[in-house]
Each structure stands twice: as structure tokens, then as C-alpha cells.
């Protein structure tokens with residue numbers, strides 16, 4: 009924790025400390041002022057098999073923001089710099105910030121203003137898992153990376169957006185890396201094998 013973190017409220021150390029406790033319970037908000045979705049220069053190699061590391065190892069590998077989302081299942085606040093990055097992305101692919109597995113592409117992106125990077129389906133179904141999440145007294149469906157187990161966000165059904173699946177994978181930008189391409193669809197059919 010440092011002054012680089014923005015808490016929703018908080019002016020004194022005491023309030024900040026209390027905010028940190030509340031944050032633990034409600035899963036957010038926290039966001040480094042300079043939090044960005046890293047842009048890759050080339051497509052990363054997919055991991056061979058499952059990726060398993062201790063929390064200590066993940067903590068060394070990831071930024072504070074990435075660790076909070078992927079390994080502590082926090083939620084970043086809506087509409088921050090990470091979301092702005094997502095809105096500005098052209099065609100491309102999204103990879104897990106933990107293990108560099110492909111998860112989503114610009115082909116499944118939402119063009120509605122939702123506050124978080126959102127997709128109506130994964131680009132690689134096998135890489136994106138879901139499970140019930142009853143934290144905070146509500147029944148939600150958690151979305152996680154099937155390869156490293158990292159928390160990505162939640163998936164919501166029947167929100168009324170006009171998309172092919174009626175699903176919205178609401179994903180934390182801090183869980184993602186972005187690789188821009190000329191045309192995601194073309195690249196998917198020519199360079200990827202299912």
C-alpha cells in the first residue's frame with residue numbers, strides 16, 4: 009500500500025487504514041494512478057500445461073494491481089485508466105497478465121459503456137473457466153484463467169445488451185495484456201490452431 013493507491017474515500021491515515029479493511033471485504037476499490045494495460049510487441053507463447061506458483065512467487069512476478077486482481081480476487085474501480093486503455097484499443101488479443109494465455113479478442117468486445125473491459129465470449133473457451141461465487145451475499149459467476157487459476161472478473165447473463173450470447177464477461181483490465189494486430193479475425197484464422 010502506498011500513496012500511489014487511490015481509495016474511494018480517505019483523507020487521514022486512520023480512514024485509509026479503515027478503507028483498507030473495508031476493501032478486503034468488498035473486493036475493491038483500488039487502482040494505481042498509472043495503472044495501464046500493458047501492450048505487447050509480439051504474441052506471447054502459450055504456456056505448456058497448467059501454471060502453478062505460490063502467492064509469494066506471484067507477488068514477485070506481478071505488479072501490485074495485477075496481484076490484487078489475479079491472486080486476491082479484488083475488483084478495480086469502474087471507468088479508470090485501465091478501462092480507458094481498453095476503449096482505445098483497436099483489433100487485437102487479450103492475454104492473462106499472470107501466465108500469458110490467450111483469453112479474449114477484439115472480436116468479442118462490448119461497444120457499450122460498462123466501466124470495465126467486457127466481452128460477450130472468450131476467444132479461447134478452454135482457457136476461460138467459470139464457477140459460482142457467493143461472496144458478499146449475492147450469487148455471481150466468477151471468471152478465471154483456466155491455466156493459472158487467476159481471477160479475471162465475473163460473467164453476467166441477460167443484461168439486455170444486444171450481443172450474440174446475452175453474456176457479459178466483465179473483466180478487470182489489470183488481469184490483461186493486450187497484443188494489437190492489423191485484424192484480429194484474420195490473424196485468428198491464419199495463425200492460431202484450436
Ligand SMILES: [Zn+2]
Pocket residue numbers: 104105106107108109153154155156157158
Ligand atoms: Zn493465467
